[in-house]
Amino acid sequence: AQSVTQPDIHITVSEGASLELRCNYSYGATPYLFWYVQSPGQGLQLLLKYFSGDTLVQGIKGFEAEFKRSQSSFNLRKPSVHWSDAAEYFCAVGLYNNNDMRFGAGTRLTVKP
Amino acid sequence: DVKVTQSSRYLVKRTGEKVFLECVQDMDHENMFWYRQDPGLGLRLIYFSYDVKMKEKGDIPEGYSVSREKKERFSLILESASTNQTSMYLCASSSGQSYGYTFGSGTRLTVV
Numbered sequence: 001a002q003s004v005t006q007p008d009i010h011i012t013v014s015e016g017a018s019l020e021l022r023c024n025y026s027y028g029a030t031p032y033l034f035w036y037v038q039s040p041g042q043g044l045q046l047l048l049k050y051f052s053g054d055t056l057v058q059g060i061k062g063f064e065a066e067f068k069r070s071q072s073s074f075n076l077r078k079p080s081v082h083w084s085d086a087a088e089y090f091c092a093v094g095l096y097n098n099n100d101m102r103f104g105a106g107t108r109l110t111v112k113p
Numbered sequence: 114d115v116k117v118t119q120s121s122r123y124l125v126k127r128t129g130e131k132v133f134l135e136c137v138q139d140m141d142h143e144n145m146f147w148y149r150q151d152p153g154l155g156l157r158l159i160y161f162s163y164d165v166k167m168k169e170k171g172d173i174p175e176g177y178s179v180s181r182e183k184k185e186r187f188s189l190i191l192e193s194a195s196t197n198q199t200s201m202y203l204c205a206s207s208s209g210q211s212y213g214y215t216f217g218s219g220t221r222l223t224v225v
Contacts, residue, residue: 041122044203046213101158104155
């Protein structure tokens with residue numbers, strides 16, 4: 001079955017530390033891949049996306065993600081976390097010629113001072 | 114700046130009421146979507162529409178209907194609200210899968 005897995009429900013990091021949020025997918029072909037961020041009480045904002053080309057993609061707010069086909073993964077990274085990065089992060093996959101996008105269950109990020 | 118606007122941020126309705134959630138986008142997008150978001154479950158697709166007057170069921174359409182009479186507006190209807198429909202509802206629009214979605218700020222619905 002097609003699925004998107006974010007193994008970490010909640011992650012806590014100290015401000016200034018590096019961050020990696022994991023995402024794995026299970027699809028028959030390479031899908032479109034996305035990361036979204038949701039601040040409390042808000043909708044989702046697109047951070048970055050991948051659908052072809054360079055497997056390391058840069059996004060907004062200093063985030064990047066790397067697509068690894070062999071591992072069916074699309075992990076989100078940031079070298080130095082800021083307190084304002086505290087939010088919930090969602091990985092999503094979409095299929096070409098399919099209007100349906102599938103979301104992971106989300107990872108909540110807490111940033112310690 | 115592109116926008117998806119959901120008419121209400123918070124709603125409280127009684128069991129059995131008919132509830133309308135409105136969503137308007139100003140980007141001329143063909144595709145519009147309704148999701149509900151619950152803790153631990155992520156986002157689940159209720160309905161989507163790829164053109165005016167067209168609709169497709171998502172994963173959890175039971176208890177919901179939709180209306181898209183104009184390209185910019187996509188309404189979600191709860192025919193008879195129930196307590197298990199208490200949730201955050203998110204509307205999104207898109208011009209194509211590769212572009213990602215633009216989301217509204219959400220409507221937090223409480224059914225009492």
